[in-house]
Amino acid sequence: MRRSTRPLVAWTAVVAALAATVSGCGFLGLGGDAPGDLQVYSARHYDLEQAFVDFEKDTGLKVDFIYGDDSELLERLKAEGDETPADLFVTVDAGNLWNAAHQGELAPVDSEVLEASVPAEYQDPENRWFGLALRARTVAYNPDAVDPAEFDTQDTYAGLGDPKWKGRLCMRDSTEAYTQSLVASLIDLHGRERAQEIVQGWMDNDVDIMSNDILLLEALDAGTCDVALVNHYYYARELADNPDLDVKLFWASQDGAGTHVNLSGAGIVKSSDAPEKAQRLLEWLASDGQEEFVGDNHEFPVNPSVQPDDLVASFGDFKKMPINAEAYGQLNTEAVDLLAEVGYE
Structure with a gap:
């Protein structure tokens, strides 16, 4: 095996960086220095803010972010417990979605919008997480x-x-x-x-x-x-x-x-202080915001009523x-x- 050189980042450095993010102004936010209405822990980085900008325009709710690796953010949720500021956990791997639910970090959601928007094969049988992109x-x-x-x-x-x-x-x-x-x-x-x-x-x-x-x-x-x-x-x-x-x-x-294939998806954090708002965001990402969410990053939509962007569609079925x-x-x-x-x- 030949391995290309790459820098190594220590776990302590990652934690320190994340901690620095939430000190002072709190989060990487779209709505200025004041804490937003919703806090999202996200392992999906690419072009995410634009989709949420549209959500803010549509709903008037402000969204803030903490970015990190899937496993890092899950460990952070577990460490913060009931004191976590997170409302929504967004991950880029189906296994991590399952782990978050299995470890009790995600709350079940009863939503007709999500049931109509996300095929059963791309959601948790107990409704604790929902796929958003393939x-x-x-x-x-x-x-x-x-x-x-x-x-x-x-x-x-x-x-x-x-x-x-x-x-x-x-x-x-x-x-x-x-x-x-x-x-x-x-x-x-x-x-x-x-x-x-x-x-x-x-x-x-x-x-x-x-x-x-x-x-x-x-x-x-x-x-x-x-x-x-x-x-x-x-x-x-x-x-x-x-x-x-x-x-x-x-x-x-x-x-x-x-x-x-793998899933990028999300679930509402069990200890969220704003579960109704978080559900509104999750529903929006699976329905009205689905095209924006997947299109900027050229992913395949899970919602069968939404088509992939033209470039991805050109790759064929x-x-x-x-x-x-x-x-x-x-x-x-x-x-x-x-x-x-x-x-x-």
């Missing part, structure tokens, strides 16, 4: 170096362990929820032994590990890597900025289980692997252990 983790490749006919259409992820890909692969690091949930989905689909064989196959092909999807796409475009696994919306954002990007997408495993949030949450530790066991950093 992101596919699939194959990207350099078309000058790869004929898409080379890919295994039955199990594309496993097929990347074929020796023909040796020295040609680059992937995201093991600390990311995207990597962990992909591996958890492989464990859920194939069992631990087979999933480990798949990841070991990547390692045997001398995979180059990088710290973010943008670096992966840049490596593909530059020809220093032939094939990568990326979230589709990173590709869409790069393509929007550079229409000449020398990278193509391939929908994985279309003759098999389908392409791995594809078969999605069913999302098992409980499995992603329960198998996360096993996925992390598996990655460590094979030396995937």
